[in-house]
Amino acid sequence: QSALTQPPSASGSPGQSVTISCTGTSSDVGGYNYVSWYQQHPGKAPKLMIYQVSKRPSGVPDRFSGSKSGNTASLTVSGLQAEDEADYFCSSYAGRNNLVFGGGTKLTVL
Amino acid sequence: EVQLLESGGGLVQPGGSLRLSCTASGFTFSSYAMTWVRQAPGKGLEWVSAISGSGGNTYYADSVKGRFTISRDNSKNTLYLQMNSLRTEDTAIFYCANVVTGTGWASDYWGQGTLVTVSS
Numbered sequence: 589q590s591a592l593t594q595p596p597s598a599s600g601s602p603g604q605s606v607t608i609s610c611t612g613t614s615s616d617v618g619g620y621n622y623v624s625w626y627q628q629h630p631g632k633a634p635k636l637m638i639y640q641v642s643k644r645p646s647g648v649p650d651r652f653s654g655s656k657s658g659n660t661a662s663l664t665v666s667g668l669q670a671e672d673e674a675d676y677f678c679s680s681y682a683g684r685n686n687l688v689f690g691g692g693t694k695l696t697v698l
Numbered sequence: 699e700v701q702l703l704e705s706g707g708g709l710v711q712p713g714g715s716l717r718l719s720c721t722a723s724g725f726t727f728s729s730y731a732m733t734w735v736r737q738a739p740g741k742g743l744e745w746v747s748a749i750s751g752s753g754g755n756t757y758y759a760d761s762v763k764g765r766f767t768i769s770r771d772n773s774k775n776t777l778y779l780q781m782n783s784l785r786t787e788d789t790a791i792f793y794c795a796n797v798v799t800g801t802g803w804a805s806d807y808w809g810q811g812t813l814v815t816v817s818s
Contacts, residue, residue: 591742620802621802622801622802622803622804623802624801624802624803624804624805626743632810633793633808633809633810633811634735634743634793634795634805634808635808636804636805636806639798639801639802639804639806640801640802640804645806677742677743679743679745679803679804680802681802681803685748685757686745686757686759687733687745687748687803688745689735689742689743689744689745690742691742692742692743
């Protein structure tokens with residue numbers, strides 16, 4: 589159960605778009621359309637932003653979008669806002685009743 | 699309103715035991731699988747364990763298999779995590795969360811977490 593690989597940091601100016609990658613293997617990200625993305629502000633619980641690669645829970649702005657190609661999933665935040673500054677974690681079902689998370693990406697809004 | 703409230707965290711010596719609880723409200727608890735996820739200080743999220751809605755199926759990360767036991771009491775709307783043979787590397791905030799059916803274990807409701815510190 590190796591963690592998924594995310595860049596430790598990402599940044600963008602207000603109004604810009606930023607994409608965060610999440611790389612796994614054919615046993616997790618590449619093998620299932622079960623990638624989720626979570627946003628976590630300091631001292632807070634994670635919040636589900638994207639599930640099943642590209643679906644948004646109700647209440648999540650459409651500025652957040654997800655995609656996948658091969659063993660790499662991506663989260664794109666468009667029209668960056670100050671409140672988007674947070675840590676972002678991806679997760680993927682990894683078969684045999686296992687779930688694996690990425691190491692997290694700290695998104696800074698410049 | 700959905701609420702998940704963890705309790706039972708604290709300071710324990712290496713080799714010791716602790717039982718975490720997560721009390722749920724605002725949804726039909728027995729209809730949902732539940733999961734525990736932990737986060738070491740300043741680190742990322744790590745999946746720990748999950749349990750089916752009935753409690754009949756349980757799943758564990760390799761890092762805790764044989765030491766932790768997940769269970770639930772649907773009559774009390776409560777999820778548990780019994781942690782034995784604790785190690786310093788188990789130090790983390792432990793979150794309970796629901797599992798949204800059919801989403802590959804996505805969780806849309808999380809508790810605020812309870813801190814477990816394993817130290818001598």
